[in-house]
Amino acid sequence: MKILVAGGGVAGLTLAYWLHRRGMTPVVAERSPEGRLGGYGFDLVGTGHDIAARMGIAGRLAARTLPIDSVDFVDGSGRTLARLGAPLLDRITRGRNLALLHSTLEDELIEAVRDDVEIRFDLPVESLVQDADGVTARFPGGEERFDLVVGADGVHSAVRRAIFGGDGHARHLGCTMACFPVPDRYGAGRVRTHYTEPGRQVVTYGTGRPGELIALFLFRDEPGPVPRAARLDRLRDVFAGAGWITPRLLADAPESREIFMDAMTQIELPRWHRGRVALIGDACGCLTLVSAQGVSMAMAGAYVLAEQLATADHRTAFARYERRLRPEVVRRQRNARLFARTLVPATRTGLAAQNLMSRFVMRDAFAPLLRRRFGADSILPA
Ligand SMILES: Cc1cc2nc3c(=O)[nH]c(=O)nc-3n(C[C@H](O)[C@H](O)[C@H](O)COP(=O)(O)OP(=O)(O)OC[C@H]3O[C@@H](n4cnc5c(N)ncnc54)[C@H](O)[C@@H]3O)c2cc1C
Numbered sequence: 001m002k003i004l005v006a007g008g009g010v011a012g013l014t015l016a017y018w019l020h021r022r023g024m025t026p027v028v029a030e031r032s033p034e035g036r037l038g039g040y041g042f043d044l045v046g047t048g049h050d051i052a053a054r055m056g057i058a059g060r061l062a063a064r065t066l067p068i069d070s071v072d073f074v075d076g077s078g079r080t081l082a083r084l085g086a087p088l089l090d091r092i093t094r095g096r097n098l099a100l101l102h103s104t105l106e107d108e109l110i111e112a113v114r115d116d117v118e119i120r121f122d123l124p125v126e127s128l129v130q131d132a133d134g135v136t137a138r139f140p141g142g143e144e145r146f147d148l149v150v151g152a153d154g155v156h157s158a159v160r161r162a163i164f165g166g167d168g169h170a171r172h173l174g175c176t177m178a179c180f181p182v183p184d185r186y187g188a189g190r191v192r193t194h195y196t197e198p199g200r201q202v203v204t205y206g207t208g209r210p211g212e213l214i215a216l217f218l219f220r221d222e223p224g225p226v227p228r229a230a231r232l233d234r235l236r237d238v239f240a241g242a243g244w245i246t247p248r249l250l251a252d253a254p255e256s257r258e259i260f261m262d263a264m265t266q267i268e269l270p271r272w273h274r275g276r277v278a279l280i281g282d283a284c285g286c287l288t289l290v291s292a293q294g295v296s297m298a299m300a301g302a303y304v305l306a307e308q309l310a311t312a313d314h315r316t317a318f319a320r321y322e323r324r325l326r327p328e329v330v331r332r333q334r335n336a337r338l339f340a341r342t343l344v345p346a347t348r349t350g351l352a353a354q355n356l357m358s359r360f361v362m363r364d365a366f367a368p369l370l371r372r373r374f375g376a377d378s379i380l381p382a
Helices: 010-021 046-054 058-062 086-093 102-113 158-164 228-238 246-251 294-309 314-343 348-361 364-373
Strands: 002-006 025-029 041-044 070-074 080-085 098-101 118-120 127-130 135-139 142-146 148-151 170-183 191-197 200-206 212-220 260-267 277-279
Touching: 002 010, 002 135, 002 142, 010 025, 010 102, 010 294, 041 046, 041 102, 041 294, 046 058, 046 294, 058 098, 058 102, 080 086, 080 348, 086 364, 098 102, 127 158, 135 148, 148 158, 158 277, 170 314, 191 348, 200 246, 212 228, 228 246, 228 260, 260 314, 277 314, 294 314, 314 348, 348 364
Parallel strands: 002 025, 002 148, 025 118, 070 191, 148 277
Antiparallel strands: 041 098, 070 080, 127 135, 135 142, 170 212, 170 260, 191 200, 200 212
8 A cells, every 4th residue: 555644754754664564655755855954852751752662763862862951940040940850850751751852853763764665855745636546646746646645744734735625723822932043152051941021931952962052932922924034033022121041042043034933833623534635743633832742642643543554444544543542632732722821921920820830840749740741651552
């Protein structure tokens, strides 16, 4: 069975691996010209960690983790208000936590499939037409026939648009995020630091490359794309007068076009498949970074879908995959929406309450609560 996997991100590459392992022939079409470079950091825990271990790449990932000793919440003068230290993080994740750059995970996933799966870079899927026997995918300069198509092309999925139309499935969470690498002039590389003011937040952490940090900005905002050329100006406007090292981080920002910026948006669809086309990962169930479980759920969707396709016809497999995963995704989306309301508090009172709460919960007694919050247990049977 020849299956087009649209999108060579975490979901698409994980799916390609498991489809091949289960005897099918995936072809990955990835829009970008090469594997992703740089990007942002995340913690691979729970289901994502479990699947990486089943793929035999957890060891390689462990050798490439980010150097993070603690997660600190600071005030405008850099004084630590609350700290999540490595021992507590270990308790929460039961020692199964890999702090990674997104690009590192994709790198290792590409390595894991490189010899067995055809990956076509620089090949965006533009549109799809399906009939009873297959799907015709259109790419720049041509088209090709497949038995099935899986859209793993992220939150702005073209496959989703092709089969469900429009953008009416996006729920904006009232925040925009932006990030870029900056020089570490602060010796801050081994700590992930959060600094929050009413309506805006800055986070920094090391990339593992000597002297380099990622600066991540979150701010309350209306939905709507910001043209690439206007991104830096937008950040300078929103963060004007902000404390801590914020002005210096913005002074070190790269050219506006190199800044990643996107609205924090969840995707909610009545169905995740139609005919011979299905969606996985952010394309159908984007949780946003607030949930801290988007990578896990993207890998889980890929794993479960491949498992089902190996044992049933595509109609049954798509339905079983959705039945298994949707409740997990919907629950995490709901929790992320609740958390998003307090992540960047709008007022000084809200911020004071958040600081108090952070100090209160960062202790061993709350490890089980934090374990649920970060999805640190796998949803897959052992
Ligand atoms: C700043 C930021 C911080 C985050 N932090 C965390 C975190 O801490 N923890 C966590 O779990 N998650 C985090 N996330 C979310 C996480 O990155 C996503 O949930 C996860 O990457 C989803 O994987 P995916 O493969 O579905 O989508 P993506 O990773 O978006 O991959 C989609 C791929 O499809 C390609 N593509 C797009 N359109 C086309 C097309 N038409 N044809 C072919 N290819 C196409 C793209 O180039 C991309 O490679 C964060 C996200 C952001 C933006």
